Amino acid sequence: MFLRSVLRKIIVIGIAILAAFIQTAVFPLFSFQIPYPNLMILLTSVFGFIAGKREGMYTGFICGLCADLFGGTVLGFSALLFMYLGYMNGMIRRFIYEEDIIFPIILVAATDFAYNFIYFVLNFMLRNRLQFGYYFIHTVLPEIIFTAVLVLFSYKQFLKLHKRLLRYEEGSET
Amino acid sequence: MKKLNHKIRTKHMLWILSGICIALIGISFLLPGVRSAVKTGAAYVITPIQRGINRMGMWFADKTDTFKEMDEVIAENERLKQRVDELTEENSMLVQNRYELERLRELLALGNDYPDYDTAAAKVIAKESGNWFHSFNIDIGKNQGIEPDMNVISGGGLVGIVTEVYENSAVVESIIDDGYNVSGKCASSSDLCIVNGDLSLIESGLLRITNIMKDSTVKEGDMILTSHISSKYLPGILIGYVTELTEDSNDLTKSGYLIPAVDFEHIEEVLVIKQLKDTGGEK
Numbered sequence: 001m002f003l004r005s006v007l008r009k010i011i012v013i014g015i016a017i018l019a020a021f022i023q024t025a026v027f028p029l030f031s032f033q034i035p036y037p038n039l040m041i042l043l044t045s046v047f048g049f050i051a052g053k054r055e056g057m058y059t060g061f062i063c064g065l066c067a068d069l070f071g072g073t074v075l076g077f078s079a080l081l082f083m084y085l086g087y088m089n090g091m092i093r094r095f096i097y098e099e100d101i102i103f104p105i106i107l108v109a110a111t112d113f114a115y116n117f118i119y120f121v122l123n124f125m126l127r128n129r130l131q132f133g134y135y136f137i138h139t140v141l142p143e144i145i146f147t148a149v150l151v152l153f154s155y156k157q158f159l160k161l162h163k164r165l166l167r168y169e170e171g172s173e174t
Numbered sequence: 175m176k177k178l179n180h181k182i183r184t185k186h187m188l189w190i191l192s193g194i195c196i197a198l199i200g201i202s203f204l205l206p207g208v209r210s211a212v213k214t215g216a217a218y219v220i221t222p223i224q225r226g227i228n229r230m231g232m233w234f235a236d237k238t239d240t241f242k243e244m245d246e247v248i249a250e251n252e253r254l255k256q257r258v259d260e261l262t263e264e265n266s267m268l269v270q271n272r273y274e275l276e277r278l279r280e281l282l283a284l285g286n287d288y289p290d291y292d293t294a295a296a297k298v299i300a301k302e303s304g305n306w307f308h309s310f311n312i313d314i315g316k317n318q319g320i321e322p323d324m325n326v327i328s329g330g331g332l333v334g335i336v337t338e339v340y341e342n343s344a345v346v347e348s349i350i351d352d353g354y355n356v357s358g359k360c361a362s363s364s365d366l367c368i369v370n371g372d373l374s375l376i377e378s379g380l381l382r383i384t385n386i387m388k389d390s391t392v393k394e395g396d397m398i399l400t401s402h403i404s405s406k407y408l409p410g411i412l413i414g415y416v417t418e419l420t421e422d423s424n425d426l427t428k429s430g431y432l433i434p435a436v437d438f439e440h441i442e443e444v445l446v447i448k449q450l451k452d453t454g455g456e457k
Binding site: 020021023024025026027028029031035036038040053054057061064067068069070071072073074075076077079080083087116119120123124127129131134135138139140142143 | 188197198232306352353377
């Protein structure tokens with residue numbers, strides 16, 4: 001019974017760690033300088049959207065923690081940021097049908113933009129590097145587009161996984 | 175009722191997790207020892223896997239490249255043969271020049287400026303997640319004698335500096351990173367300058383070069399080396415070549431762009447110089 005209820009969390013943690021490895025070790029094999037898609041944002045946003053505030057919060061926290069441990073200088077910062085992004089994505093879920101593919105793409109793009117904007121403000125704007133327009137076109141926009149394309153391919157799979165887990169958990173309660 | 179309960183719990187959980195995050199951030203700033211212990215622990219698990227992925231990727235890339243590059247190789251071979259002829263000719267001229275140089279050096283009693291540093295070869299196994307910075311991880315660390323502030327080179331040019339060291343891996347901050355400064359020196363005129371990384375120049379593959387005195391004779395195409403006044407960099411490592419110099423509006427200094435000597439797009443193997451700059455001060 002207990003095992004069944006933590007299965008989801010184990011799976012989410014597994015996916016997050018896998019994504020972190022892909023992000024840091026597989027993408028750089030192709031090129032060192034071009035922007036990569038942001039898998040952490042994708043996971044946080046998609047899970048928040050299809051599973052709600054609570055799961056979004058947990059997923060965001062785990063993804064953020066992975067991002068902190070795999071690189072980055074301040075422990076806990078990404079965890080905090082991602083957690084709130086996941087939570088907010090979960091809040092929007094109530095209003096939209098989850099089967100629609102367009103909305104998750106827009107949502108992930110918006111989340112990725114929000115993340116990068118906050119990152120820009122804290123790491124660049126405070127150092128008097130103000131040309132956000134340039135950074136937006138060359139760094140943020142490619143990342144958003146890559147990530148959005150990945151959503152297009154992976155969203156159905158995540159939704160299927162979510163529904164299967166849900167059935168499994170409900171089965172355990174009766 | 176159950177739903178309400180659930181809702182409250184989620185909110186509470188959010189606060190608790192926020193607290194944990196803020197505590198972690200606090201620890202990162204106030205207790206660097208704890209932070210690096212956590213990071214070292216994580217690196218202990220993460221690094222071997224990243225190394226494995228890297229090795230696998232390289233293997234695949236090698237296999238696919240073998241087929242793809244056959245035509246290119248044949249064409250290149252042709253070109254290279256021509257090049258060999260040219261270079262042989264050039265070489266014989268240079269050998270003559272070298273004898274002349276040695277003679278003149280002896281005459282001036284100049285020492286050799288570039289001692290052979292002890293280096294360790296390393297593979298790049300991971301890059302920081304996110305697209306704003308370009309620091310990367312290498313597959314050697316404390317166990318191989320790597321320490322923070324060691325210089326990292328590749329193909330004869332400066333790549334960056336070791337910032338963090340774990341058991342079997344280390345983090346290297348590259349010179350193309352935004353906000354990154356290196357003190358440089360023009361090889362021909364010995365004028366000093368500052369080399370900056372800038373994210374807005376990364377796509378064009380350039381670095382910014384500033385603070386060159388207006389009267390200096392630095393010109394486009396000049397070699398820029400690490401300077402002798404730098405506190406962390408060994409002197410005489412090639413950074414890159416000057417392009418496009420313009421006078422600053424303050425009428426005192428010039429600035430421009432620099433083509434780095436290292437190809438940052440395809441950085442796979444680097445050399446870590448296992449000698450720290452001796453600044454005379456206590457550590």
